[in-house]
Amino acid sequence: MTVVSRILSASSKILLLPSRSIATTSVSYIQPSALVQVAQTTSRLRNVTMLTERKPFSSDFFFRQLFDEKSWTYSYLLGDINSKEAVLIDPVLEQAKRDAKLVQELGFNLTYALNTHMHADHITGTGYLKQLLPGTISVISEASGAKADKYLRDNEVVKFGRFELKAMSTPGHTNGCMTYVVEEQGVAFTGDTLLIRGCGRTDFQEGDSRTLYKSVHERIFTLPENFRLFPAHDYKGNMETSVAEEKQYNPRLTKDIDGFVEIMANLNLPYPKMIDKAVPANRECGLYDIPKEE
Numbered sequence: 001m002t003v004v005s006r007i008l009s010a011s012s013k014i015l016l017l018p019s020r021s022i023a024t025t026s027v028s029y030i031q032p033s034a035l036v037q038v039a040q041t042t043s044r045l046r047n048v049t050m051l052t053e054r055k056p057f058s059s060d061f062f063f064r065q066l067f068d069e070k071s072w073t074y075s076y077l078l079g080d081i082n083s084k085e086a087v088l089i090d091p092v093l094e095q096a097k098r099d100a101k102l103v104q105e106l107g108f109n110l111t112y113a114l115n116t117h118m119h120a121d122h123i124t125g126t127g128y129l130k131q132l133l134p135g136t137i138s139v140i141s142e143a144s145g146a147k148a149d150k151y152l153r154d155n156e157v158v159k160f161g162r163f164e165l166k167a168m169s170t171p172g173h174t175n176g177c178m179t180y181v182v183e184e185q186g187v188a189f190t191g192d193t194l195l196i197r198g199c200g201r202t203d204f205q206e207g208d209s210r211t212l213y214k215s216v217h218e219r220i221f222t223l224p225e226n227f228r229l230f231p232a233h234d235y236k237g238n239m240e241t242s243v244a245e246e247k248q249y250n251p252r253l254t255k256d257i258d259g260f261v262e263i264m265a266n267l268n269l270p271y272p273k274m275i276d277k278a279v280p281a282n283r284e285c286g287l288y289d290i291p292k293e294e
C-alpha cells in the first residue's frame with residue numbers, strides 16, 4: 001500500500017468512525033507523520049485552524065497587558081526581569097498614574113514610552129509618564145508628525161535590557177503607524193493597523209485602505225504564523241490573536257484588495273468622540289490636559 005493510499009484509507013476511517021473508536025481501529029500501522037497529515041487534511045475540510053506550535057515567552061521576559069475601559073485601549077508593559085528595564089506601548093493619559101505605580105511596584109525603570117501612532121480616540125499617556133517617571137523617553141514614528149523625544153523609522157530598533165523591539169512601518173490607518181515586533185519572543189504589537197478580526201479604519205487622519213492592505217499582507221502576514229499579535233484596541237473582549245488566525249479568519253483582510261477597499265468605504269462608523277481633542281494633544285505628545293492631583 002502506498003503512503004498516499006494509506007492516508008486516504010486512514011482519513012476515510014477517521015471521518016467515518018465515531019471518535020471513541022479511532023484509537024482501537026486498524027490505523028496503528030500508519031506512520032505518525034502520515035497521521036499528522038490526515039489530521040491537517042480533515043481540519044482544513046472542517047475549516048478548523050491547525051495551531052502551529054506556540055513559542056512561550058522566555059522566563060526573563062516580562063509581559064503585561066493593561067486596559068483602559070473608556071477608550072477600549074490596550075497598553076503593554078514589557079520588561080527585562082534581570083536588567084529591570086521596561087517599555088510601555090500605547091499608554092493612555094487617564095491611566096498614566098496606574099501604569100507608573102505598577103512600574104514602580106515591580107521595580108522597573110521605564111526607559112521608553114512608545115506610541116504605535118498618533119491616536120484619534122484618546123490622549124496618549126506618554127507626556128504625563130515623562131513627568132511621573134523622570135528619565136522616560138517618549139517615542140513615536142518620524143512619519144507620525146507628532147512630537148516625541150525619539151523618532152523611529154522602518155526597521156529601527158530600541159533596546160530594553162537584552163531585548164530588542166523593532167519598529168515595522170505599517171501605514172494605512174495613519175501615515176505613521178508602526179507595528180512593534182519583539183522577534184525573539186514571537187510577538188508583535190499592531191496598534192490600529194490590524195485589530196482582532198478587523199483593522200483600523202481609514203476614513204480620517206491619513207487613512208488609505210490600499211496602503212493598509214499592503215501593510216498587513218506584506219509586513220504583518222509575512223511574520224511567522226505562530227507570532228502572537230496584540231492590537232491597540234478590541235471592542236468585543238478579545239485580547240490576543242496570531243498571524244495564522246488572522247490570515248484565515250479576518251473578515252476584511254482575507255478579501256482581495258478591491259473587496260477590502262469596498263468594505264472599508266462602507267463601514268459608516270461615527271467619528272471617535274475625542275478626535276478633536278485627542279489629535280491636537282497627541283501631536284504634542286499628550287503633554288497637556290494632565291489630570292489634576294487628587
Ligand SMILES: N[C@@H](CCC(=O)N[C@@H](CSS)C(=O)NCC(=O)O)C(=O)O
Binds near residue numbers: 071198202269271273
Ligand atoms: N467609538 C470609539 C471609536 C471607535 C473607532 O473608531 N476605533 C478606531 C480605532 S481608534 S482610532 C478604529 O479604527 N476602528 C475600526 C473598527 O472597525 O471599529 C470612540 O468614540 O472613541
Ligand SMILES: [Fe+2]
Binds near residue numbers: 117119120173192200
Ligand atoms: Fe487610531
